[in-house]
Amino acid sequence: MELIQKHFEEIDSTNTWGKHHAEELPHDKITLVTASMQTAGRGRFNRKWVSPADENIYASFCFFIEKHRTDIGNIPQVLALSAAEALKTLGFNPELKWPNDILLSKKKVAGILAETTPLSDQLCMILGIGLNVNMPLETALQIDRPATSLAIERSQHFDVKMVLAGLQQQFVKDLNIFLEEGFQPFLFSYRKSITQSATQTIRFHDNRAVWSGTFEGINDDGSLRLKLPNGESKTFVAGEILWPTEF
Numbered sequence: 001m002e003l004i005q006k007h008f009e010e011i012d013s014t015n016t017w018g019k020h021h022a023e024e025l026p027h028d029k030i031t032l033v034t035a036s037m038q039t040a041g042r043g044r045f046n047r048k049w050v051s052p053a054d055e056n057i058y059a060s061f062c063f064f065i066e067k068h069r070t071d072i073g074n075i076p077q078v079l080a081l082s083a084a085e086a087l088k089t090l091g092f093n094p095e096l097k098w099p100n101d102i103l104l105s106k107k108k109v110a111g112i113l114a115e116t117t118p119l120s121d122q123l124c125m126i127l128g129i130g131l132n133v134n135m136p137l138e139t140a141l142q143i144d145r146p147a148t149s150l151a152i153e154r155s156q157h158f159d160v161k162m163v164l165a166g167l168q169q170q171f172v173k174d175l176n177i178f179l180e181e182g183f184q185p186f187l188f189s190y191r192k193s194i195t196q197s198a199t200q201t202i203r204f205h206d207n208r209a210v211w212s213g214t215f216e217g218i219n220d221d222g223s224l225r226l227k228l229p230n231g232e233s234k235t236f237v238a239g240e241i242l243w244p245t246e247f
């Protein structure tokens with residue numbers, strides 16, 4: 001699938017725009033919606049996504065996918081890997097926090113918000129990514145979780161357009177592979193990129209409860225497996241690993 005781009009100087013949220021305009025988007029292309037700033041940037045779990053002007057990437061990849069596919073939940077993980085790959089090309093050493101946070105130096109540099117809208121026999125997937133490119137340290141310190149940017153890590157200014165170009169090129173390539181072959185081709189590098197190491201104690205919330213356990217691994221379908229204190233292995237398909245500061 002090829003990509004077309006739509007840019008806004010200012011918007012509430014590129015994901016919200018994608019959701020509201022899904023019906024008008026071409027079914028055979030990826031529409032990449034970008035903005036220089038967002039006035040109501042959204043994160044996972046109804047959080048805000050700090051989106052000041054001209055510093056960072058705020059982008060939503062909008063595309064159509066067959067409703068019956070059972071592996072749609074892996075697509076955000078593929079985008080996380082594409083972002084990690086793009087950062088590696090710039091000389092960084094990214095890691096992933098399950099399911100799709102991108103970290104540098106154990107702090108979050110990018111996050112992904114995946115949303116879908118059903119349209120007849122297809123789903124429009126709106127896959128938003130926020131990547132902190134030139135966010136200064138003062139702003140990162142105001143975020144209530146460990147956050148960083150490319151500029152903070154490297155003490156250097158980056159060209160936002162150049163970073164986005166690398167990311168979109170990588171994702172278009174990876175999405176086409178995923179649509180043909182599924183998640184399997186990505187499993188090895190996904191597992192390798194995960195920051196949690198075997199037997200590390202973690203706390204996890206799955207929207208209903210907080211669990212603690214040790215990290216056991218990533219299943220073939222991308223789900224997370226924890227070993228609970230009673231010795232039982234438990235698989236999670238959604239949720240979030242808590243940061244050490246949230247314990």
Ligand code: BTN
Pocket residue numbers: 012013014015016038040041042043044045047049057058059060101110111112113128129130131
């Ligand atoms: C997260 O909580 O980690 C997900 C953050 C996703 C932020 C991006 S910025 C572009 C797109 N538009 C939004 O409102 N959110 C996503």
